[in-house]
Amino acid sequence: MTEVRRFLADARLVAVRDLRIEFRSRVVVGQVVPFALLVLVLFGFALDADHRTLRTFASGLFWVAVLLSALLAVHRSAALEQSDGTLDALRMSGLPPAALFMGKAIAVFVQLVLLEVVLMGGLFVLYGVEVVDPALLVAAGLLAGVAVAATGTLYGALASGPGVRETLLPILLLPVLAPVLIAATRAFDDALGAAAVDGWAWTGLLAVAALIATVVGTLAHGVLIED
Amino acid sequence: MAGRDERPGTTGSRGSRLLGCVALTCLAVLGVLAFVLTGPDVRIHPTTGEEFGQFDAVRMLYLHVPMAVLMYTSFMLCAVASVGVLVKRTPWWDVMAHSAAEVGTVLCGLVLVTGSIWGRPVWNTWWEWGDVRLMTTLVLFLLFAGYLALRRTTTDPRRQERQAAVVALVAVLDIPLVNRSVAWWENRTLHQRSTLEELKIEDLTLFTLMFGFLAFGLVVWWLTLQRFRVGWLERAAIDHAVGSAMAERRSETSADELDAAIGVTDEQAGEASP
Amino acid sequence: MTHLGYLIAGWGISLVVLGGYGLRLARRGRSLSPLVPEDRRRWLASPGTDSD
Numbered sequence: 001m002t003e004v005r006r007f008l009a010d011a012r013l014v015a016v017r018d019l020r021i022e023f024r025s026r027v028v029v030g031q032v033v034p035f036a037l038l039v040l041v042l043f044g045f046a047l048d049a050d051h052r053t054l055r056t057f058a059s060g061l062f063w064v065a066v067l068l069s070a071l072l073a074v075h076r077s078a079a080l081e082q083s084d085g086t087l088d089a090l091r092m093s094g095l096p097p098a099a100l101f102m103g104k105a106i107a108v109f110v111q112l113v114l115l116e117v118v119l120m121g122g123l124f125v126l127y128g129v130e131v132v133d134p135a136l137l138v139a140a141g142l143l144a145g146v147a148v149a150a151t152g153t154l155y156g157a158l159a160s161g162p163g164v165r166e167t168l169l170p171i172l173l174l175p176v177l178a179p180v181l182i183a184a185t186r187a188f189d190d191a192l193g194a195a196a197v198d199g200w201a202w203t204g205l206l207a208v209a210a211l212i213a214t215v216v217g218t219l220a221h222g223v224l225i226e227d
Numbered sequence: 228m229a230g231r232d233e234r235p236g237t238t239g240s241r242g243s244r245l246l247g248c249v250a251l252t253c254l255a256v257l258g259v260l261a262f263v264l265t266g267p268d269v270r271i272h273p274t275t276g277e278e279f280g281q282f283d284a285v286r287m288l289y290l291h292v293p294m295a296v297l298m299y300t301s302f303m304l305c306a307v308a309s310v311g312v313l314v315k316r317t318p319w320w321d322v323m324a325h326s327a328a329e330v331g332t333v334l335c336g337l338v339l340v341t342g343s344i345w346g347r348p349v350w351n352t353w354w355e356w357g358d359v360r361l362m363t364t365l366v367l368f369l370l371f372a373g374y375l376a377l378r379r380t381t382t383d384p385r386r387q388e389r390q391a392a393v394v395a396l397v398a399v400l401d402i403p404l405v406n407r408s409v410a411w412w413e414n415r416t417l418h419q420r421s422t423l424e425e426l427k428i429e430d431l432t433l434f435t436l437m438f439g440f441l442a443f444g445l446v447v448w449w450l451t452l453q454r455f456r457v458g459w460l461e462r463a464a465i466d467h468a469v470g471s472a473m474a475e476r477r478s479e480t481s482a483d484e485l486d487a488a489i490g491v492t493d494e495q496a497g498e499a500s501p
Numbered sequence: 502m503t504h505l506g507y508l509i510a511g512w513g514i515s516l517v518v519l520g521g522y523g524l525r526l527a528r529r530g531r532s533l534s535p536l537v538p539e540d541r542r543r544w545l546a547s548p549g550t551d552s553d
Contacts, residue, residue, distance in 0.1 A: 154397070158377065158390050171376055172394065175369035176401050179408035186412070201411070209404055216400065220393045223313065226386075238530030254516075267503065282503040287511050294515070319544060333522055337515050344511040348504045446519060453526040456543070460533040463541040 007099050014095070014103025018080060019110060027076050028111045033118050036069040040122045054127040059188035061127075062119055063144070063181050069115055070108075070148050071170050077108050078156030087225060097222030101153060105217060109149035116141050132193035136200060140187035143206040147180045150213035157224040180209050238456035243449065250445035257442040260435040261289040287345035288432075293439040295338045295364075297447045301331030302371065304451075306399040309392035318462060321388045324395060326454035328374055330447060335368045362409040363402065370398035384465065 022028055043061045047053065054061075081087040090100060120137075123129045131137055152173060159169035183205045190199025268285035269278050305327035311320030342361065343353050355361060374394050378387065428436065480488075502508070534542060 151397075154393075158394070168373075168377060168380060171369070172373040175366050175373060176397060178366050178369075179401070179404040182408040182412055205404075205408060205411075212400065212404070216397060220397070223389050223393055226389075236531060236534045238527065238534070262502075262508075284504040284507060286508055290512055290515055322544075333518065337518055341511045341515055344507050344514075348507050450519070450523055450526065453523065453530065457526050457529050457533065459544050460530060460537055460542060463537045464533055467537055467541065 007096065007102075010095055010099035011102035011106065014100055015106040015110075016103075018077060018104055018107035021080060022107070022111065028073055028115070032069050032072045032076070032111075033115055035072060036065045036115055036119055037122050039065040039068060040119065040126055044126060051128040055129050055192070056194055058123050058127045058129045059185045059192060059194060062123055062188065063184050065119060066112070066116060066144075067148070067174065067177060067181060070112060070152055071173065073108055073111050073115070074149075074152035074156045074173070075159065075166060075169055077104055077153065078159060081225075091225070097225055098218045100225075101217050101221035104156075105149045105153040105214070108153055109145050112145045112149055113142065116145060129192050129194075131191065133191040133199065136187060136203065137191040140184055140191065140199065140203045140206055143203060143210045144180055144184040144187075146210035147206060147213045148177060150210065150217045151176055151180075154213070154217040154221055154224070157221060180206065183209065238453055238460070243452055246445065246449050246452070250442065250449050253438070253442035253445055257289065257435070257439055260431075260438060261286050265431050265435050281349050284345060284348045287341060289435050289439040291338065291341045291345055292436065293443040294334050294341065296440065297443055298331055298334035298338055298364075298367075301327045301334060301447065301451070302367065302399065305331060305371075305395050309395040312388050312392040313396075316388075318459075321392075322455055322458040322462060324392060325378055326451050326458050328371055328378075328395060329454055330451045332368065332371045332375060333450075334447070335364060335371065339364055339368060357409070357412055359406065359410045362412075363406050366405045367398075367402060370401065371395075374398060384462070 040061065043065075044054065047057070049057075081090070091097075120141075155169060155173045155176070158172065159166060183202045186195070186197050187199040187202040187206065189195035190197050190202070265286070267283045268281040270280040271277070272279055305324050308320050308324035308327055311317075312324055339361075342364070346355070347353050374391060377394055378391050
């Protein structure tokens, strides 16, 4: 039991560190969130649509904005380990890679949830949506957040080593997240009353995706960062 | 397949040349079967008496279906080889994983293209969002295109092997998820009104289809083998280049010069050293 | 033959791509071989591969 506690303590340490860095530098709050809102605005311009059309597509546009912004957040999270040999120091300190993964994923998850909340506000104001099923909205939003954060953190380790690899992250990460995009959009469609689908069934799929992403990430992260 | 019968300076060997010739012959035979000996798909409507069906477009069956099956086989091989990379860590598994992935991706692209070309006359559309197999194949293509992009970018081969292996395995694990999500997604699925079910695949059509698997199977085997050999050469070339650069460096300086450079001996303590 | 254009396009693209890929592999093999010492060119011939 103490091993688990140790693991959780290590993860918490990393998560708190990452969040503290974010709190001080305000990269996500100051740059990524505005980017996400900007994407929503751009969609509004490009679709040249009335509120009714935007409401129909709101879930899809929301999740595309979240995914694109998640790329930035994940990249930022991975970049934190690249400066000043931080990664080597962490490895040598005996911190298990799984705990490092968990901590970073939790930090990214927190940032994504914040992002989703702000974007929901954007949907209310800019697209005029109404929430029919708030419980479904929250459940789907959180589970999709876990799936994106876990998968993103795993791939973030790939895309931030030496050499020019930043452009690799989107083409690796986005196809893997295709089912999350589909499921989250359908769940939100139900929660926002935009389509007659079984949102909770989709949320179940999101739960499975979140679980798989967390397990695989925990197991595989070590492989990706070791030398 | 390799060994004493190698042709020096090429990736050929007596075995692979034989394989290649047999493969080409089978492809030619397949061509005859597919275009000359089998007939078009013509059916009579029970009530109107009109002719309907795919007509000659059905001949795409002998091309598209074998390539699709071989694509899945290649990706499975890549997944198995990726497990091998993580567990055994020998270069063989890595080169095999990369080769299988590359051949699989080429096939996947062709499956998408031939499927689209086949779909146009039969279903009157080049593409259909929401068709389960189309979507899954598209995502599969994107996943492995990403894998190949990753393999092209690193400087450190050791690290790249294991990273690529993880990416391949995540891709393969993702496929059931993609499949489920698209299957639930829309009701309209062209593949379900599937050609394979509505066609009566029997006799010569069945034989030609089976022969198609054989012919394309041999072609894919040859391609994977060649790709493996090229991959092996690439790896050996890098190792050799690094090895000889190091040997050259070592032979340029003698032990004394190295000591002098570091400033080891007392007499050289006062001299400037880099 | 009906749909001849589609058939030519489908079969044609496939055979050209597969053939072109095969040719490219053969050519690449030819250009790489001289860069590597003979005993390391093939897996079966290479010494001590399992301990790499």
